[in-house]
Amino acid sequence: MPLTKRQKQILDYLKWFIDRHDYAPSFDEIREEFGYTSLATVHEHLSNLERKGYIRRSYRESRSVEFPPDVEPSIPLPLLGTVAAGMPIEAFEDNETLSIPGEMIRSGFNHYVLRVSGDSMIDEQIRDGDHIVVNARETAEDGEMVIALVRDEAATVKKLYREGGNRVRLQPANESVEPIIEDAADVRVQGVVVGLIRQY
Amino acid sequence: MPLTKRQKQILDYLKWFIDRHDYAPSFDEIREEFGYTSLATVHEHLSNLERKGYIRRSYRESRSVEFPPDVEPSIPLPLLGTVAAGMPIEAFEDNETLSIPGEMIRSGFNHYVLRVSGDSMIDEQIRDGDHIVVNARETAEDGEMVIALVRDEAATVKKLYREGGNRVRLQPANESVEPIIEDAADVRVQGVVVGLIRQY
DNA sequence: ACCTTGTTCGGAGCCTGTTCGGTAGCTGGC
DNA sequence: GCCAGCTACCGAACAGGCTCCGAACAAGGT
Numbered sequence: 163m164p165l166t167k168r169q170k171q172i173l174d175y176l177k178w179f180i181d182r183h184d185y186a187p188s189f190d191e192i193r194e195e196f197g198y199t200s201l202a203t204v205h206e207h208l209s210n211l212e213r214k215g216y217i218r219r220s221y222r223e224s225r226s227v228e229f230p231p232d233v234e235p236s237i238p239l240p241l242l243g244t245v246a247a248g249m250p251i252e253a254f255e256d257n258e259t260l261s262i263p264g265e266m267i268r269s270g271f272n273h274y275v276l277r278v279s280g281d282s283m284i285d286e287q288i289r290d291g292d293h294i295v296v297n298a299r300e301t302a303e304d305g306e307m308v309i310a311l312v313r314d315e316a317a318t319v320k321k322l323y324r325e326g327g328n329r330v331r332l333q334p335a336n337e338s339v340e341p342i343i344e345d346a347a348d349v350r351v352q353g354v355v356v357g358l359i360r361q362y
Numbered sequence: 363m364p365l366t367k368r369q370k371q372i373l374d375y376l377k378w379f380i381d382r383h384d385y386a387p388s389f390d391e392i393r394e395e396f397g398y399t400s401l402a403t404v405h406e407h408l409s410n411l412e413r414k415g416y417i418r419r420s421y422r423e424s425r426s427v428e429f430p431p432d433v434e435p436s437i438p439l440p441l442l443g444t445v446a447a448g449m450p451i452e453a454f455e456d457n458e459t460l461s462i463p464g465e466m467i468r469s470g471f472n473h474y475v476l477r478v479s480g481d482s483m484i485d486e487q488i489r490d491g492d493h494i495v496v497n498a499r500e501t502a503e504d505g506e507m508v509i510a511l512v513r514d515e516a517a518t519v520k521k522l523y524r525e526g527g528n529r530v531r532l533q534p535a536n537e538s539v540e541p542i543i544e545d546a547a548d549v550r551v552q553g554v555v556v557g558l559i560r561q562y
Numbered sequence: 563a564c565c566t567t568g569t570t571c572g573g574a575g576c577c578t579g580t581t582c583g584g585t586a587g588c589t590g591g592c
Numbered sequence: 593g594c595c596a597g598c599t600a601c602c603g604a605a606c607a608g609g610c611t612c613c614g615a616a617c618a619a620g621g622t
Contacts, residue, residue: 166599183370185364185370198602200601200602202580202581202604203602205580220363221579222579223609223610224577226363228363287484287488287560306562357560358560359558359559362507362555388567390567400612400614402612402615404568405570406610406611421568421569422568423568
């Protein structure tokens, strides 16, 4: 719903004041700003702004003007479980979620979150306890970091490289962990790591 | 729910005090700060702040004010610039923002995001291009990762350790980078690293 | 048992928002 | 022209919130 000239002036003043003070102006301060002599005028303007949806107020509360929250695009993703080198995914029972920066995911694709256990990817700067954001898909490019299932036994996070003879190498990032080399047919990609979240 | 002028002043004092001491002020300290003569006034203000959801308290417990965890799943924070070892912060012009998981930040406190340049923290699993989430404050505990300003010259991200003789050690996490040892008076903490975001 | 800390109650004045009745100008439709 | 409806404004009376006080009570820690 569009505003009148006067209503826009008042709305702009509210924005300016709240931005500057972190609290809303009183009716009297608005009255002063616009040179009115009656608070009823201020009241009516604010009522109209509220009716049109530009502000929200609480009944009979001081300085209670606020702006309706603009819904930020936030993407809560399910935290499915834990991955470690050579260990199957340990699924979590409860539907825990973690909010992920919208910039991190490609919209329209399935994503989920896993908690990393162990230091098998330490040389890729992924440490124990980090959360990785995974784009769920079944194909990956050479060198991408993937969640891979070997012969339906163990889900691990590794970097994937194609070798000759239709074989693939699952490369950990830790000197003390050996790479896994298998027939491509025995390795199923479950997803590609697209992001990392760490809390200190 | 919005605050009145007085309520905001008191909330700001709470934030300042907790940021500085890591514990909440007593009623009497608040009373002193604002020149009241009755604790009942303090009590009523805190009750109002709690009613409006800005703080939480425990019944009959000393210094039990705390800030409720942020309900919003994702908070856009300003991306202020770049930090590197030994290099000043290079500020960005435009007001870029990055959405951060709400779980990562202490609500009620100022946070911002910096892009890490270089590999000086590689042994702490922070790599070139990562984004770190920083809680803006001027004090830090031993061993915390901080943004530190040395003699107003260079802002760096390092781990902070207190040495004897009122000196502090700024410890990088890279063998080829030497630690910096300075008088505590010459080192100003600008913030503490609370989270890390990486995109592949 | 004492001190510190937080809680509750009753009361006060001022601040703030609400409501109502009324004036005026402007616009579009009959 | 005349009326209806909207925006813009005024003044006064009212009601409840906000901010503060002092005193007494309760619980914890030392």
